[in-house]
Amino acid sequence: MNHPLPRRALLRAGLSGAAALGAAGLFPAWARSGTPGLPPVLSGEEITLRVAHGHFSTGGRSAHAITMNGVLPAPLVRLREGQNVRIHVDNALDEDTSIHWHGLILPFHMDGVPGISFPGIRPHSRFTYEFPIKQFGTYWYHSHSGLQEQMGHYGPLVIDPAGAEPAPYDREHVIVLSDWTFEHPHKLFLKVKQKGGYFNRRKQVFGDGAMSPSEKLMWGEMRMDPTDIADINGTTYSFLLNGHGPAENWTGLFKPGERVRLRFINASAMTIFNVRIPGLPMTIVQADGTHVRPVETDEFQISVAETYDAIVTPTADQAYTLMAEAIDRSGYVRGTLAPQLGMTAAVPVLRERPTLSMRDMGMAHGSGEDESCAPEHAAMGHCTPGAPAALMDHSMRDTSLLPDTVKVGVGVDMVAPMPADRTGDRPLGLEKVPHRVLTYHQLAPLVPFPDTRPPARQVDIHLTGNMERFMWSFDGRKMNEGVEPIRFELNERVRVNLINNSMMNHPIHIHGHFFELVTGQAHGHPVKHTVNVMPGGKASFDLTADAPGDWAFHCHLLFHMHAGMMNVVKVRPMAGGAQ
Known part of the structure; x- marks a missing residue:
């Protein structure tokens, strides 16, 4: 088990590191420790961003980065519902770039995806985004060009409501979580392409008390490993909170009794985080920029590209540790909430790493390895009544289970025989923790979705891949293989079923739209x-x-998208009958 550095060493490193980095101007004002009140931001009707080469330092090391306005993360852009904005983007790179406004409702040609909604921003040129602000909430922006996002091309975006704030607060802090690598991202991509599980260096072995010989044989026959949870992990990544590593101890200030709003943004390329503040409950008030009925919890998982807003009300004159663990427990980043700079709280020890189970193979509808064969599974010939799940006659290689709409080939080597709706499950590694854990089923909209029509049709999309060869796709087809786009009629009401035939988490994002996540609640x-x-x-x-x-x-997951797990949604007709 990994242990954090001693508290005194962390404090010394944190104060000296934060001071040095702040003095070097590497962080925007909003990301610096102890910034009081609402920090200086980019706002108004006209905003300029400059994308350029730079350097970024953390943990005593430095590497090439792509920055905006010379800082990493990028400046906080703060807008107001109902305004119009013109954002001028100057590209000082020697390659194309772009900015996608993640979660914003805007004209499609302003969405910022090269090859889909616009050509991209050419080297040493300017492009101006112009659109009305039709919403409010916590969002972010990032490059959609190559792997630039992994190199630092991301930043937070907050839109204030035109009217009353549904979740009032006395103070706020924007919390941008991310992963940083000192290697060029194309080298990382090459490594995972050349060898499946390249960064999974903590494989289970006999005698570690977690795997029996029969289970080891079963996993081996499937050419899978139960610890293969994150494609790229803390063996290579440094995890950041507002650009600060764990030893640099970003600190957000509060006065006891204040309602403090924490705007969490997962701007990582590949890392899912489990977030908690020991001793301080969090009330979730917003998810992906839309307000939810307040729900109190002690921990939540934030997948890549999600945002959550939480209200905390610290009443004691003490410090609290803000802890974000990587989903595979290969590392963490922490910050501090405190009444004044220099205060720290105990940093939790990294918890035991989780392992994948039969349920993660889509082979069981229960929650544990010891689940017995259910009658409906026996009727399908998938198991023997009374046999434990680990001994069931399942196969994740039986591609005959897939519908004809899925292209079967070398890029599809996994099939979930009995995929189940898992939106109500506790996330991986948090199934048995003694405190409260947020699930999608607990989220209820503060304002119901305006379209109450039932879906007129359903569309099944299979999430497919070959983990050994790092091939990822929808329905067995990669984006660069001339895949047929997904077509919707304008104002059509559709139910989309996402079926994960892999043993990896996949945060699926659609541009230009919001949807109702079906939970049955x-x-x-x-x-x-x-x-x-x-x-x-x-x-x-x-x-x-x-x-x-x-x-x-x-x-x-940036490298999954880069490998081909992407498609285009075409909504027609358009103005003037264009197709």
Whole structure:
């Protein structure tokens, strides 16, 4: 088990590191420790961003980065519902770039996806985004060009409501979580392409008390490893909170008794985080920029590209540790909430790493390895009544289970025999913790989705891949293989079923739209733009295709998207009858 550095060493490193980095101007004002009140931001009708080469330092090391206005993360852009904005982007790079406004409702040609909604921003040129602000909430922006996002091309975006704030607060802090690598991202991509599980250096072995010989044989026959949870992990990544590493201890100030709003944004390329503040409950008030009925919890998982807003009300004159663990427990980043700079709280020890189970293979509808064969599974010939799940006669290689709409080939080597709706499951590694853990089923919209029509039709999309060869796709087809786009009629109401045939989490994001995540709960379905589909699981959402144009639809794990897990949603007709 890994242990954090001693508290005194962390404090010394944190204060000296933060001071040095702040003095070097590497952080925008909003990301610096102890910034009081609402920090200086970019706002108004006219905003200019400059994308350029730079350097970034953390943990005593430095590497090339892509920055905006010379800082990493990028400046906080703060807008107001109802305004119009013109954002001028100057590209000082020697390659094309772009900015996608993640979660914003805008004309499709302003969405910022090269090859889909616009050509991209050419080297040493300017492009101006211009659009009305039709919403409010917590969002972010990032490059959609190559792997630039991994190199630092991301920043937060907050839109204030035109009227009363549904979740009032006394103070706020924007919390941008991300992963940083000192290697060029194309080298990382080459490594995972050349060897499956390249970064999974903590494989289970006999005698570690977690795997029996029969289980080891079963996993071996499937050419899978139960610890293969994150494609790229803490063996290579440094995890950041507002650009600060764990030892640099970003600190957000409060006065006891204040309602403090924490705007969490997962701007990582590949890392899902489990977030908690020991001793301080969090009340979730917003998910993906839309307000939800307040729900109190002690921990939540934030997948790549999701945002959550939480209200905390610290009453004691003490410090609290803000802890974000990588989903595979290969590392963490922490910050501090405190009444004044220099205060720290105990940093939790990294918890035991989780392992994948039969449920993560889409082979069991229960929650544990010891689940017995259910009658409906026996009737399908998938198991023997009374046999434990680990001994069931399942196969994740039986591609005959897939429908004809899925292209079967070398790029599809996994099939979930019995995928289940997992939107109500506790996330991986948090199944048995003693405290409260947020699930999608607990999220209820503060304002119901305006379209109450039932879906007129359903569309099944299989999330497919070959983990050994790092091939990822929708329905067995990669984006660069001339895949047929997903077509919706304008204002059509559609239910989209996402079926995860892999043992990886996939945060699926659609541009230009929000959807109702189908949870079956009486209190209503949360409204989101990104949903994490758990391994071997299913998730469904109801979409009103009310935005004409061409929109990106993809897994937001950057390297999965880069490998081909992406498609285009075409909403027609457009103005003037254009097709």
